[in-house]
Amino acid sequence: MASALTVSVVSADQEVWSGEATMVIAKTVEGEIGILAGHEPLLAILAEGxxxxxxxxxxxxxxxxxxxxxxxxxxxxxxxARNAALV
Structure with a gap:
């Protein structure tokens, strides 16, 4: 299992952030999800958050x-995401 994830966060008009990561946590319509290296393929709908x-x-x-x-x-x-920005 690899130790790094390649992550891209983009909005409709720009790339917000991209780089190497070890973990991502995001809010989906089914609840919060945590993703580590080796995660199964997934397509999820994001919720605002x-x-x-x-x-x-x-x-x-x-x-x-x-x-x-x-x-x-x-x-x-x-x-x-339709809109995304670093906070």
Whole structure:
């Protein structure tokens, strides 16, 4: 199992953040989800809320995201939201 995730958080008009991470927590319409390396492929509908990313360096970033979707495949996470911004 790999130890790093490749993460991209994008809004309709810009890339908000991208980089290597060890964990991502996001709010979906079915509840909060935590994703680590080796996670099964997933496509989920985002609910309005925070996306919390623990970077490979250990520091954390938080983005506020509106509705959209989250995709996980081969340790790559793509979060696409109608509106998103770092907080």
């Amino acid at each position: 925070e996306v919390r990313v623990t970077q490979a360096s250990g520091s954390r970033i938080t983005a506020q995201a509106d509705d959209g979707f989250l995709s996980v495949e081969n340790n790559t996470i793509t979060i696409v």
